[in-house]
Amino acid sequence: MYIGNTDISNLILLTPKRFGDERGFFSESWNRKTLAESGIDIDFVQDNHSLSRAVGTVRGLHFQSPPHAQAKLVRCGRGRLFDVAVDVRKGAPTYGQWYGVELSFENGKQLLIPEGFLHGFMTLEPDTEIIYKCSDYYAPECDGSVRFDDPDIGIEWPLTDVEFTVSAKDRDAQSFADFDSPFTY
Numbered sequence: 001m002y003i004g005n006t007d008i009s010n011l012i013l014l015t016p017k018r019f020g021d022e023r024g025f026f027s028e029s030w031n032r033k034t035l036a037e038s039g040i041d042i043d044f045v046q047d048n049h050s051l052s053r054a055v056g057t058v059r060g061l062h063f064q065s066p067p068h069a070q071a072k073l074v075r076c077g078r079g080r081l082f083d084v085a086v087d088v089r090k091g092a093p094t095y096g097q098w099y100g101v102e103l104s105f106e107n108g109k110q111l112l113i114p115e116g117f118l119h120g121f122m123t124l125e126p127d128t129e130i131i132y133k134c135s136d137y138y139a140p141e142c143d144g145s146v147r148f149d150d151p152d153i154g155i156e157w158p159l160t161d162v163e164f165t166v167s168a169k170d171r172d173a174q175s176f177a178d179f180d181s182p183f184t185y
């Protein structure tokens, strides 16, 4: 397992080892003990899996407020996507800073997103599947979102020449200026 830091504290990029042979490959996509040995011990309780049919599908930027804040371990099960986390931990030196990375079936990379971040992604291929572990259960009463294209965050989404597929909920999300983060650093 390759474990790498990013320029935002606690936001970590992981690449599990793949054992290739004539059949294909085998990989431990998550091993709590392996991560704990690197000081990352999160009690994940829910796995999420979504399929996005169209290129340029955007889901996010979402969060769950305390007491049901979620850390996430995100990977791409099929296709390619640009995964983004935005630091919204009040008091963090990187508050409002975003980090994006391409996750794909081919590269096997995973993004470990702690509590206190907005999360969203854009698909880069048709029929892209995202799979992610969450450290708390779905709590719709704590669900919140911020516009994925908010200029105050300034995410440089990789696709600009396609019509984005976005849910009504995400199109109606609040601006970053209106967002009062419930998270502290």
Ligand SMILES: Cc1cn([C@H]2C[C@H](O)[C@@H](COP(=O)(O)OP(=O)(O)O[C@H]3O[C@H](C)C(=O)[C@H](O)[C@H]3O)O2)c(=O)[nH]c1=O
Residues within 6 Å of the ligand: 048, 050, 059, 060, 062, 063, 119, 120, 121, 137, 138, 167
């Ligand atoms: C998130 C979630 C949703 N649902 C139900 C609620 C809706 O009836 C349906 C679709 O939910 P939603 O439109 O919120 O799904 P996404 O737009 O993919 O939202 C997710 O996308 C971004 C990228 C995230 O990081 C969050 O996990 C989550 O907000 O699934 C559940 O039953 N359990 C859940 O944990």
